[in-house]
Amino acid sequence: MHVGQIALTWDEMGYIWRRDQVAAEAFFFVLLILSVLSSTWYIGHAQGQQFNVVDFGAVGDGKTDDSKAFLGAWNKLCGTSGNSMPTMLVPAKKTFLVKQVEFAGPCKSSSVQIQIIGNIVAPANTQWTDCKSECWFCFSNVESLTLTGTGTFEGNGPAWWKIPGVLRFTGCNNLQVTGLASHNSPLNHIAISSCKGVSLSNINLIAPADSPNTDGIDLSNSNQVTISDSFIGTGDDCVAINGGNSHVNMTRITCGPGHGISVGSLGKDGSMDTVEEVHIRNCTFNGTQNGARIKTWAGGQGFARFISYEDIILIGSQHPILIDQHYCPDQNCPPEKGTAVSVSDITFNGFRGTSADLIAITLNCSSVVPCKNIIMNEVNITPSIPTSKVVAICNNAQGTATSTTPAVPCLRSQGIRTVVEDKQTDGDRIIRSVTEGELKNEL
Numbered sequence: 056m057h058v059g060q061i062a063l064t065w066d067e068m069g070y071i072w073r074r075d076q077v078a079a080e081a082f083f084f085v086l087l088i089l090s091v092l093s094s095t096w097y098i099g100h101a102q103g104q105q106f107n108v109v110d111f112g113a114v115g116d117g118k119t120d121d122s123k124a125f126l127g128a129w130n131k132l133c134g135t136s137g138n139s140m141p142t143m144l145v146p147a148k149k150t151f152l153v154k155q156v157e158f159a160g161p162c163k164s165s166s167v168q169i170q171i172i173g174n175i176v177a178p179a180n181t182q183w184t185d186c187k188s189e190c191w192f193c194f195s196n197v198e199s200l201t202l203t204g205t206g207t208f209e210g211n212g213p214a215w216w217k218i219p220g221v222l223r224f225t226g227c228n229n230l231q232v233t234g235l236a237s238h239n240s241p242l243n244h245i246a247i248s249s250c251k252g253v254s255l256s257n258i259n260l261i262a263p264a265d266s267p268n269t270d271g272i273d274l275s276n277s278n279q280v281t282i283s284d285s286f287i288g289t290g291d292d293c294v295a296i297n298g299g300n301s302h303v304n305m306t307r308i309t310c311g312p313g314h315g316i317s318v319g320s321l322g323k324d325g326s327m328d329t330v331e332e333v334h335i336r337n338c339t340f341n342g343t344q345n346g347a348r349i350k351t352w353a354g355g356q357g358f359a360r361f362i363s364y365e366d367i368i369l370i371g372s373q374h375p376i377l378i379d380q381h382y383c384p385d386q387n388c389p390p391e392k393g394t395a396v397s398v399s400d401i402t403f404n405g406f407r408g409t410s411a412d413l414i415a416i417t418l419n420c421s422s423v424v425p426c427k428n429i430i431m432n433e434v435n436i437t438p439s440i441p442t443s444k445v446v447a448i449c450n451n452a453q454g455t456a457t458s459t460t461p462a463v464p465c466l467r468s469q470g471i472r473t474v475v476e477d478k479q480t481d482g483d484r485i486i487r488s489v490t491e492g493e494l495k496n497e498l
Contacts, residue, residue: 103139115149322355369408
């Protein structure tokens with residue numbers, strides 16, 4: 056026997072084996088009890104009761120009006136009390152025709168869920184009656200609402216554009232929308248108003264490039280909003296950040312066709328609007344009319360500040376970077392007065408890609424309240440057509456530009472200045488500053 060070895064009798068070894076077996080059995084028994092308790096808690100508290108719209112009379116043949124069945128399921132869902140999360144189910148392999156419906160809270164449960172696996176279709180324009188508000192599915196004052204699933208809202212938009220939007224949430228705090236799709240909305244696809252704590256992810260919003268006023272997502276008077284991992288190609292603003300919003304974060308959004316991701320418009324008819332702490336990162340603008348855009352009306356009041364666009368890919372965007380303090384789409388433009396919406400602390404960082412227009416960067420700021428602290432860094436915008444060129448136009452903008460193409464020297468001084476880049480025969484580039492009038496002659 057080696058030093059340090061211990062000799063055990065057969066009785067001692069049997070005792071140790073029996074002791075370990077008892078301990079193992081006790082351990083697995085405890086695991087079984089915990090598993091049962093966990094499952095019971097999940098079923099009773101996490102998932103809660105389920106209310107299938109079919110059980111309330113929905114047919115799901117795409118022709119029968121299922122609106123009353125949806126409202127019946129909602130009323131049962133919203134009236135369920137307790138700490139559980141009751142679920143309203145729109146089942147798979149069916150298409151439900153639903154007219155305008157209003158889902159009003161508050162609900163008795165602390166959180167509710169709508170799971171949409173099947174598809175939902177709007178009626179034809181001749182069947183739409185009593186359209187009292189600008190939404191098809193209208194949610195109001197519902198706390199901790201979750202909309203999830205793989206279903207699609209088909210709005211039949213081309214037949215009756217400008218009537219209602221698809222989804223509108225008003226006063227819905229702690230809202231989550233994930234996995235859904237909306238096609239051919241008659242107006243905006245999703246509108247968020249007066250909500251706090253919003254998460255939108257993995258959504259697909261699609262409409263033809265010539266769709267009128269079919270914004271992907273409209274935000275107003277909301278804060279702590281996150282939008283991520285989504286495709287938005289709706290012919291208008293992919294996301295419109297209107298007045299009253301703060302602490303909005305967007306990441307990994309592919310935008311186009313459409314008008315880009317816009318802050319505004321703000322200050323219409325002299326109104327007071329504020330937007331701050333908006334941050335857009337890792338997004339792609341593909342064939343959009345604009346890319347990163349801030350738009351305010353002359354004569355307005357308020358501010359747009361602490362806004363950043365970072366790590367942006369451009370694929371043939373017509374106006375990749377645009378600040379316009381003289382926004383006026385109808386050409387009936389108010390003159391500059393003694394006030395303007397202040398635009399300051401704006402960052403454009405890490406842009407790369409192509410512009411489909413000669414003017415790649417426009418800073419059209421107010422002479423009353425100039426744009427301040429505009430920062431451009433690592434911006435590399437080249438023309439979509441290699442033999443063409445891109446320029447930057449600046450008016451009343453103050454700030455800095457570093458490693459930026461086309462060059463924007465106006466950010467180091469005030470006044471109108473445009474930079475044109477020409478490619479010479481030997482491949483070298485020269486930069487020359489011209490006035491806006493001279494630029495018009497070149498156009």
